[in-house]
Amino acid sequence: MIPVISYLDKIHSFIESLDHETLSALQNISIEKSYPKGYFLLKQNEICDKSYWIKNGVARKYYLNDGKEITTELYFDNDLAVSFDSYTLQHPSRECIETVTNVTVSIIPYQKFQEAKSNYPALLTLDLMLAEYYAMWLENRLFQFYTQSATERYLDILHKSPHIIQSIPLSVIASYLGISLETLSRIRARI
Amino acid sequence: MIPVISYLDKIHSFIESLDHETLSALQNISIEKSYPKGYFLLKQNEICDKSYWIKNGVARKYYLNDGKEITTELYFDNDLAVSFDSYTLQHPSRECIETVTNVTVSIIPYQKFQEAKSNYPALLTLDLMLAEYYAMWLENRLFQFYTQSATERYLDILHKSPHIIQSIPLSVIASYLGISLETLSRIRARI
DNA sequence: AGTATTATTTGACCTAAGTCAAATGAATAC
């Protein structure tokens, strides 16, 4: 597996090493808010015109496919939650983003960030790093679907991200693994 | 399906609208070359230190998983061929890139492009657009695996990208669709 | 505590796609 995590570390250090002006420009356009469990940060068909930095709590992104939820991403502390294509193209989102627990987020509006990017070039580099990170994360996720069975994918989460198993209902984990709830239950019974 | 193609058009117009200096800087670091069918532009475990713009011909990116090829991307005229994570992190590639026909490519070395980015800020924006495009392309590919059967994925290619069926052997198409050659053959017999 | 509600497990059966092996067809070499 590609060391994408270390790239995430690199991004966080990059943010911390930003010059004071850039950092406070970022601060100035951020708003901190809290939401209860089950709140929709983004609804389907809305345009994702904000990015959410999770300060505390858990959220997930998903869409419906013939009535069945497909969870595409799980968010924990320090993760960045957006519907990428909706945010990038500023068109309606096929995905929604819902809080799984109470969460506190730092919100940056799309427009403000675009303006800030043109005034503070380091933010353009940051944006590039974030897009690169997301692309590599997606590559890894595809890689897992290509090469691993459902059981292997579950064991992977169990070993590498046990906090997921703790904080998230099995129905959501199943939809994140791309399998039915029943199959997940059988996998758990077997191992 | 997300209108990712139109974003590709936007990228191409962006390139054409670059100021003369940036454009010629780009030109100066590009080298045009031709390779025969079956040539490896990138081998597994090599670091992808060049990007290949396909001028003419067909290429593909794939990796081996217990002896079985998994084709992750197909490249046609005007496409950009790189092993994204290897290029971004400058570490060994799990994928290789092989020409499917004779190809002519325009090659830009990684290092030169990095330098050019710091001298010509528009290239940073270009780099961001390319990463965004790739991330959205990956999202769509995952979306297809989540929501469509093998038959639907094949029909999709047949209708939207018939040039793929024309120019590429079925064994490669099967591995691109994530199914066995035999299954693809049966799908074709059925429809 | 006792009931309603939600989460999880188990059972029986089904289906898409995989595997292995053999057969046919197409293309290239000699």
Add this chain to the structure above:
DNA sequence: GTATTCATTTGACTTAGGTCAAATAATACT
């Protein structure tokens, strides 16, 4: 033109995971 190799199809059988329905847990509610 025939042989050799490569590409594609067909057959028989297996399997991972899905579906629908029912049975338990586990929580929450009054």
